[in-house]
Amino acid sequence: MNHRRLPTTWPVTTSPLLDTLRNGLVVSCQARPGEPLHGPDFMAAMARSAVLGGARAIRVNGPLDTEAVRHAVDVPVIGLWKDGDDGVYITPTLTHALRVAEAGADVVALDATARPRRDGLGLAETIAAIHATGTLVMADIATVDEGVAAASAGADMISTTLSGYTPDSPGHAGPDLGLVAELAAAVTVPVFAEGRYATPAQAAQALILGAHAVVVGGAITRPTDITTHFVSALDTFPAERRTAK
Template sequence: MARYLHRCAGGLVVSCQAREGEALHGPHFMAAMARSAVAGGARAVRINGPADVAAVRAAVDVPVIGLWKDGDTGVYITPTLAHALELAAAGADIVALDATARPRPDGLDLTATVAGLHAAGAVVMADVSTPEEGRAAAGAGADLVATTLSGYTPASPPREGPDLELVARLSRTQPVPVVAEGRYTTPAQAADALRAGAHSVVVGGAITRPADITARFAGALADVPVPAARPAAATDVTDEGTPA
């Protein structure tokens, strides 16, 4: 925990993830992505799944935040204590998990899950969507609270950009550091999160999803009418066929 707080205060955390079926899916590619992120100034990396965590842990000397997305509805970010412990065993310094009010698939409450991870020597990052969930996570013993799930749960309305209001509110009211995460797409937004009180800022797709980044540029160009081709400039020539 002290290592993370010292190294990451006021800094950038890069989420290096690729879904199955994407060109960069797999431990080798994620290790390379993590090295690139660290070379660019990332203070820590956030990595999905034990295999990628192990590969990245061997590749970089910065704190590794591990999570395990299992499923795509309900509680699917590190949904059970067993998932969390496997991430810790793979080398995650910090384990991120869903800390919303929704029931966890293994039936354990958040306090028991956090206690199990602490017993394994791991730091716990609680991904929440509301101020109330942030308070509950801190009360359950979580070491860090992240705004990752704002806009993605029934308790928090969808939004276009990052939830800076949640960052500010949690930073004012929680006894643990607050990590800003969720829809940060520009450097200015990341800086705004620090001004709102965040300890550090996680940025993912805006940095590490080349297909999505390319699609944004391609989409912007597709909306612009293509200008008509201009005729070639006429060139006066002499009777001998050379420019006059």
């Protein structure tokens, strides 16, 4: 099934794709180079597993993984391309965005913070060029002002992905639920809650506060990190309370 629809006006506040994601879970299937699950085949299998569990969409990094996941699942695919690790590195140029769209993404996610984009293009110009391919745009932001600006620039949906990861946004140990609530009240496009969601209760709270959907990554798809979390808890268990068998 092809979920892509070319709307007549932008931004899109309602569409078949957005309707399927309402109150749902998006699973971010990503693995860093050097990790055991890095690579298109592993990401495709992980995406299939997530869809079997009820995920409404998959978020994935890079054109190769995007293409593999597009062929593996029958739900919307949100594609991005991380290039580097400083400044604007999530789909930093229009060239990156178009390549992800060509790979089969229904939605292209990109850094929509106030920081300058690597190719010097404005956000509105970049979004318009992506829309010309019939692909929706998810704006990854860190602050309310950035979310409002991204919506004004034509983004079809806003995600809180970068909250706590830019100089303009405060760090948080957990998800930035306050940002979700503020954005939901400030923009008319759907708001996606993303970033450090570790429990079902946190995800449900985001919906209560106005999120259209919730994106969860590491808490579901990073077995090394999940294992480390459990091991750390066991290692810090007081020795005097351990019972020898």
